Structure formats: structure tokens, C-alpha cells
Amino acid sequence: xxxIKNNFIKxxxxxxxxxxxxxxxxTRFPPEPNGYLHLxxxxxxxxxxxxxxxxxxxxxxxxxDTNPKKENIKYIKxxxxxxxxxxxxxxxxxxxxxxxxxDFYKYAIILIKKKLAYVDQLNKLxxxxxRGTLLKKGINSPYRNQTIQENLSLFEKMKNGFFKxxxxxxxxxxxxxxxxxIMRDPVLYRILYKSHHQTKKKWCIYPTYDFSHCISDALxxxxxSLCTLEFLENKKLYNWILKKLSFKKNVPQQYEFSRLNLEYxxxxxxxxxxxxxxKIIKSWDDPRMPTISGFRKKGYTANSINNFCEKIGFTKQxxxxxxxxxxxxxxxxxxxxxxxxxxxxxxxxxxxxxxxKNTSQYLKILNHPHNIKFGYRYLSFxxxxxxxxKDFKKKCLDQKKKLKKNIKxxxxxxxxxxxxxxxxxxxxxxxxxLAQYDPKTLGKKNIKNNVNFIIHWIxxxxxxxxxxxxxxxxxxxxxxxxxxxxLNIINPKNYFxxxxxxxxxxxKIPLKTSIQFERIGYFFLKKINFKKNLITCNEIISLKKK
Ligand code: ATP
Ligand code: MG
Ligand code: MG
Numbered sequence: 001x002x003x004i005k006n007n008f009i010k011x012x013x014x015x016x017x018x019x020x021x022x023x024x025x026x027t028r029f030p031p032e033p034n035g036y037l038h039l040x041x042x043x044x045x046x047x048x049x050x051x052x053x054x055x056x057x058x059x060x061x062x063x064x065d066t067n068p069k070k071e072n073i074k075y076i077k078x079x080x081x082x083x084x085x086x087x088x089x090x091x092x093x094x095x096x097x098x099x100x101x102x103d104f105y106k107y108a109i110i111l112i113k114k115k116l117a118y119v120d121q122l123n124k125l126x127x128x129x130x131r132g133t134l135l136k137k138g139i140n141s142p143y144r145n146q147t148i149q150e151n152l153s154l155f156e157k158m159k160n161g162f163f164k165x166x167x168x169x170x171x172x173x174x175x176x177x178x179x180x181x182i183m184r185d186p187v188l189y190r191i192l193y194k195s196h197h198q199t200k201k202k203w204c205i206y207p208t209y210d211f212s213h214c215i216s217d218a219l220x221x222x223x224x225s226l227c228t229l230e231f232l233e234n235k236k237l238y239n240w241i242l243k244k245l246s247f248k249k250n251v252p253q254q255y256e257f258s259r260l261n262l263e264y265x266x267x268x269x270x271x272x273x274x275x276x277x278x279k280i281i282k283s284w285d286d287p288r289m290p291t292i293s294g295f296r297k298k299g300y301t302a303n304s305i306n307n308f309c310e311k312i313g314f315t316k317q318x319x320x321x322x323x324x325x326x327x328x329x330x331x332x333x334x335x336x337x338x339x340x341x342x343x344x345x346x347x348x349x350x351x352x353x354x355x356x357k358n359t360s361q362y363l364k365i366l367n368h369p370h371n372i373k374f375g376y377r378y379l380s381f382x383x384x385x386x387x388x389x390k391d392f393k394k395k396c397l398d399q400k401k402k403l404k405k406n407i408k409x410x411x412x413x414x415x416x417x418x419x420x421x422x423x424x425x426x427x428x429x430x431x432x433x434l435a436q437y438d439p440k441t442l443g444k445k446n447i448k449n450n451v452n453f454i455i456h457w458i459x460x461x462x463x464x465x466x467x468x469x470x471x472x473x474x475x476x477x478x479x480x481x482x483x484x485x486x487l488n489i490i491n492p493k494n495y496f497x498x499x500x501x502x503x504x505x506x507x508k509i510p511l512k513t514s515i516q517f518e519r520i521g522y523f524f525l526k527k528i529n530f531k532k533n534l535i536t537c538n539e540i541i542s543l544k545k546k
Contacts (some may be wrong), residue, residue, distance in 0.1 A: 002306050004050050007314040009226065009255055013055065024250075025057030026223045029083070029090075030064045030097075030213070033075035033197075035269035036284035036291040037082045039305070039326075040260040046309035047257070048226060049088040060220055061090035064213065065098050066206050068196040076197070078284070082292040086302045097212050098198040100219055104207045105159070107215055107245050108170060108189060112151045116244050117188060118144055119154035120171045127169075130176075131184050138176035138184040158191060161204050165191045170205075174240065182233050183240070186210055214238040215245070217252040225252045228259040229316065257314045263323045264473035265290045266480050275474070280490060287538060288471050288494055298471065299514050299524025299540035301337070304330040320479065330541050334514050334522040339367045339374055341509075342412070342456045343502040343517035343537075345468055347386040349432040349460065352417060355383045360461070363443075365413050377505035381414055384460040386501055391455045392419075392433070410454040412518065416441040456518045463501035468523065469538040470496050502535055514540060 004010060016023050027048040031041060052059035061083065065071050083090070111117035120127065120143050132138040146154070158168055170189035178184055188211040195201050214237075217225045225238075235254045242251055260267060267290060275281045275289075285293035295305060308329040312321055360382040367374035387409075396407050396419055403422055410416050421434040474480075477489045502517070506525070509515065513525050521543045527536040 001053065002046065002050050002310050004047065004054060005310070005313050007257075008316065009047070009051070009224070009257065009314060012255065013051070013224065017055075024221070024223055025052055025055035026060070026091075026221055027052045027057065027226060028060040028062050028095075028217065028220065028222050030062045030216075031079050032064045032067070032070070033072065033079060034067070034070040035075060035273060036078050036289075036293055038267050038269070038272065038289075038291045039262060039265070039295070039308075040267040042086060042292060042305050043260045043309050043312065043314075044226070044228070045083060045086060045088060046306060047314055049090075051224070051226075052091075057223075058091035059088070060095055060222065062095040062097065062216060062220070064209070064216075065096050065196070065198060066209065066212050067192070068194040068206070069192060071197055073197045078293060082296075085296060086292065086305065095216075095220060096198050097207075097216050098196060100212070100216055101199060101203055101207075103219060104189075104212055104215060105205075108155065108207075108211075109152065110245060111172065111188070112155060112170075113148055114244065115148060115173065117170055117172050118146055118151050119158065119168050120144075120185075121154075121168045124166055127171075127187070131181060132176070134179075134181065138178075140176050141171070141185070144173060144185070155189075158189070158205050159203070161193075163191055165193055167191070172211075172237075172241070174237075180233055180236050182210070182237050186237055210234055210237045211241065214241050214252070214254075218242055218247045221250060222252045223250060225254045227254060227256055229256045229318070230259070232256050256316065258316055258318045260312065261318070261320045261479075261481065262290065262326065263320060263478045264475050264480065265323070266475070266486060268481070271481070271486055274486070278487060280487070281474075287469075288474050298538060299512075299522070300330055301333050301514075304333040307333065323473070327541055331522070331543075334516065334540065336371075338514045338516040338522055339509055340369065340516050340518055341367075341377070341503050341506055342379070342458050343466065343468070343500060343520060343523075344386045344388055344456070344458055344463075345498045345500040345520065346389040347500055348389040348392055348430060350385050350387060350417070350419065350435050351432055352383050352385070352435050352437050354436045357383050359383075360459070363413055377503070377508075379413065379503060379505070380459045380462040382459045382461055385411070385457045386460060386463060387411075387455055387457045389430075391453075395453050395455075408451040410441070410451040411457045412454050414442060414457070415439070416451050456520075458501050458503050462504045464504055464506060464535055465533060466500055466502045466535040466537060468498045468500060469526075469536065470498070471539065502537075506535060516543070519543065 029045050029048045049059045120141050122141050130139040169187050171185045171187050174183045176184045187208055189205050189207055192206050193204055238254050284291050285297050287298035308326050360380050362378040362380055364376050398404050408416050415437040417435045417437045419433050419435045423431045425431045472494050474494050475489050476491050480486050483489050515523050522540040523537040524540050
């Protein structure tokens with residue numbers, strides 16, 4: 001279980017409970033099935049589900065499905081899967097706003113009969129014109145004062161498919177001079193000729209978010225309707241509708257918190273959809289996408305995402321969360337849960353000339369330095385080994401790219417060697433290195449003072465070829481959402497591959513397991529192709545901050 005740190009919402013709940021100890025803490029998570037869930041949704045999921053759990057309440061999962069033109073059943077499936085993967089269970093059955101279409105219709109008629117709603121025959125553009133702006137007063141629609149009978153009859157016609165899309169709509173009759181634009185006769189129902197994934201062709205009129213959300217909350221007995229700050233203005237309408245429809249007992253209360261903004265990341269389904277439309281990314285669950293499924297595919301754990309949400313907390317202040325916070329959450333988790341193996345990303349071969357060709361020995365080594373439950377693996381040591389080209393260049397060559405004399409290298413878990421010659425090909429590329437090993441140094445722990453550095457390695461005959469995939473942030477700018485066109489700030493190097501080797505014991509590890517390649521980073525084991533003798537991994541996160 002996770003701990004929600006004290007925040008303003010928790011304080012409100014605590015206060016309410018002091019006053020009304022019997023009060024139920026019922027929350028809901030209301031995604032629209034028009035895309036995959038992203039990390040921003042995880043923040044909302046974390047809050048709603050954990051608050052309910054903490055106070056013995058319930059959290060409903062409700063698909064906010066009032067726009068069939070944008071929605072799809074595949075999104076419903078992925079959303080359910082992601083919420084379960086994050087470790088949350090919704091209250092009983094899944095709800096749909098569309099479960100209440102008949103209710104919304106009934107409530108619309110009540111508003112018409114109370115002279116609080118009318119069928120406007122202006123089109124979208126005209127409505128916008130007359131709505132005015134913060135500086136310009138609104139103007140009443142000429143249809144605003146139709147009689148109840150006229151409105152009932154027009155609404156009936158709307159429902160029966162008499163009008164074209166956009167020709168008419170149902171509007172609340174509130175105040176065209178309100179200082180809140182949203183209260184200037186907002187649209188409650190519009191016509192959409194599109195088969196709905198749940199109700200099929202039953203309806204051609206669909207309620208708007210503002211009309212359906214508050215009523216759905218009330219019908220489900222939601223007591224705390226938590227949403228992001230952009231809905232602050234909508235709250236006036238939320239409360240107006242519930243009041244005018246005479247919901248009195250346990251009226252849901254809306255509270256707003258700031259949305260998650262993360263460096264180098266866009267968290268908006270619309271913008272993520274744009275990346276897909278422009279074929280910059282192929283799928284919602286691509287490891288570069290900030291979607292829950294993308295993180296899962298990359299190898300992130302549900303626990304690391306929940307810990308991240310716990311850490312960022314909930315406030316009313318807009319802020320930009322550093323990517324390093326997410327990085328540290330996943331590192332912390334993987335440090336505990338990952339097997340250790342050795343891998344070489346850019347191999348360079350060493351011949352150990354004083355080690356006999358036909359000998360090989362096996363070193364028994366823990367799969368996790370602090371947890372014996374991960375068991376052991378056997379690493380072979382032999383005459384030819386691979387080390388990282390980077391280690392060699394950085395530590396064995398001087399400024400003139402000449403071999404430094406008498407550099408002693410400790411091969412982790414194994415011997416100390418000294419490289420004494422670089423063998424070049426005709427084009428002066430390094431072919432391999434020659435070295436000597438010191439037989440007295442095997443497994444000696446306190447030889448640190450006598451060696452210049454310790455590196456990872458793999459014996460050639462113990463190595464399996466591998467492809468390592470690396471993903472970097474998709475955007476070059478820290479605040480991509482601030483850019484006019486996010487397509488102009490795509491990081492061209494958001495993906496690259498390297499070819500190298502992994503120690504053979506990797507074959508005993510199940511797929512989709514996370515592994516720490518020692519001194520490199522955490523990787524996710526994606527594919528083992530036995531025919532081609534090739535392994536594919538992707539980097540989850542590097543070991544240290546880059
Ligand atoms: P988007 O802007 O990405 O389309 P949305 O708000 O339209 O997101 P919904 O499916 O309607 O997506 O959202 C479901 C819930 O998730 C809402 O309560 C919404 O406030 C919340 N949510 C969406 N994005 C974020 C975010 N970045 N941070 C926190 N909560 C979010
Ligand atoms: Mg939405
Ligand atoms: Mg949206």
C-alpha cells in the first residue's frame with residue numbers, strides 16, 4: 001500500500017469526517033476511452049484509488065463515453081489492463097456514462113420544463129459569436145425564449161433524428177452576462193450521427209461532459225469528484241446543474257489539483273495522437289511514449305510509477321517535475337529486483353597470452369550482491385575475453401593514443417591483467433589486445449590498491465550476441481507543451497541500437513525480466529532468438545545520472 005502524503009484534499013476529507021463521521025469516501029476515475037492512459041492519468045489513479053482505500057471507501061472506474069466519434073473499444077481494453085497492472089481494483093462493475101443516457105435525457109426534460117434549458121437553432125459558430133468574451137458581453141440567442149412546449153417538441157425531434165448534426169443543440173438557460181464564460185448558456189446536448197460502442201444506434205443526441213459528469217457522479221454516490229485544475233471554471237456549472245435538478249443528499253463535491261507536467265514529455269492524449277498520426281511513433285505502447293503501456297514495455301515496474309506518484313504529491317500549484325525524479329524511482333526499484341549479469345556493448349577482444357588455450361575455469365558468482373534468493377551463475381574464464389572499448393580507451397591510452405605502461409586492470413570477480421600490446425590491422429584499426437594475467441589475484445578482494453581500475457568483461461566462449469536498444473526523451477525541450485509545434489522539437493536521436501554480447505547465463509532468465517548489466521544499466525529482456533543465437537534487450541534506465 002502507498003501513502004498519500006498530507007495534502008489539501010486529505011485535509012478536506014479529514015475535516016469532513018470530523019463533522020460527519022459516517023461520511024463515505026467515494027471517488028471515481030473517469031477516463032474517456034479516446035486514447036491510452038499516460039503518466040498524468042497514473043497521478044489521478046493513484047490519488048483516487050488510494051484515498052478510497054485509505055478511508056474504507058470505494059473508487060469507481062467510469063468510462064466517460066459521451067463522444068462516440070473519438071472513442072473506441074480498444075481503448076477501453078487497454079485502460080482496464082493498465083489500471084489492473086498498476087495494482088488497483090475498481091468498485092464492483094465498470095461503469096459507463098452511457099449507462100445513464102436515459103437518465104440524462106430525463107434530466108434534460110426536467111430542465112426544459114423548469115425553463116432552464118432550450119433548444120437553440122443557431123449553429124456552433126453563431127453560438128460562439130454571441131457568447132462574447134471576458135471583455136465583451138454575451139448576447140441572448142433569438143431562440144432563448146421559446147415556450148416549454150416548443151422546446152420539448154424540438155428536443156424530441158432532435159432525439160428522433162429530425163435535424164442534421166450541428167443544426168440545433170440543447171443549451172442551459174443561465175446568464176449570458178456571467179463573468180464565467182462557461183455559464184453563458186452552455187451546451188448540454190448535441191447531435192452526433194455515429195454508432196456508439198456501447199449503445200450502438202440507440203441515440204443520436206449525446207450529452208456534453210459538463211452535463212453528464214456531475215449527474216453521473218451524483219447517481220453513483222461519488223462524494224469527492226477529483227479532477228485537474230482546468231476544470232475549475234466548470235465547477236460552477238457542475239454545482240448549478242446538480243442544484244437545479246434538486247440533488248440534495250450527499251451532493252458530490254468537486255476539488256481540483258494540478259496536473260502532472262514532466263520535463264521533456266508531453267502528457268496529453270491529443271498530442272500523443274498527433275505523434276501517431278504523423279508516424280513519428282508507431283504505437284501507443286511504444287517504449288518512448290509516456291503511456292502506462294509504453295513504460296511497461298520499456299521495463300518500468302508498476303511499483304516505480306506508484307512511488308513516483310507518491311513522491312510528487314498533490315497541490316494546486318502548477319509545476320514541472322524533473323525527469324530525474326522518475327529515474328530515481330525506477331532505479332531504486334530495479335536495484336532490489338534485478339538480476340546482475342555482465343554485458344559488453346562495444347566489444348574489444350583481449351588475448352591473455354600466459355593463460356593456456358585449452359584451460360577454462362568457472363567462477364561461481366551471485367546473481368544479486370545482496371540477495372541470495374537470486375541464486376548463482378557460473379562465469380567461464382578463458383584465454384580470450386571481451387572488454388568495453390570505452391573502458392580501454394579511457395583508461396589504458398594516453399593523450400597520443402599510445403598504450404600506457406603497466407596499467408593493472410582488475411576483471412571483476414576474476415584476475416588482474418596487464419595489457420602490453422595493441423594489435424592493429426592494415427588500416428590501423430584495433431584488431432585485438434594482448435595481455436598477461438596474474439594467477440595469484442583470483443577472487444582476491446583487497447588488491448584494490450594494486451590495480452588502476454576494475455571493469456566488467458565476458459569470456460568469448462561464454463558470450464551470446466545481443467542487440468541493445470536505447471531510448472531517449474522524444475523532445476529536445478524541457479517544456480515541449482510550451483512549443484507551438486511539438487513536431488519541430490523532436491529529438492532525432494530518440495532511439496538507437498548497439499551490438500554486443502551478454503554472458504551466457506542470461507539464457508536461464510525468463511523473458512520480460514529486468515537485469516542490471518553491471519556498470520552499465522538496467523535492461524529489459526525482450527527476446528531470445530535461439531535459431532539466430534541472438535538476444536534483444538532494451539535499456540530501462542542507465543545506472544547513474546547521465
Ligand atoms: P488529456 O488531456 O491527455 O486528453 P484528459 O483529461 O482529457 O487527458 P481523461 O481521460 O478525460 O483525459 O482523464 C481522466 C482523468 O485523468 C481526469 O480526471 C483527468 O483530470 C486526469 N488527468 C488527465 N491528465 C492528467 C495529468 N497530466 N495529470 C493529472 N491528472 C490527469
Ligand atoms: Mg477528457
Ligand atoms: Mg483531453
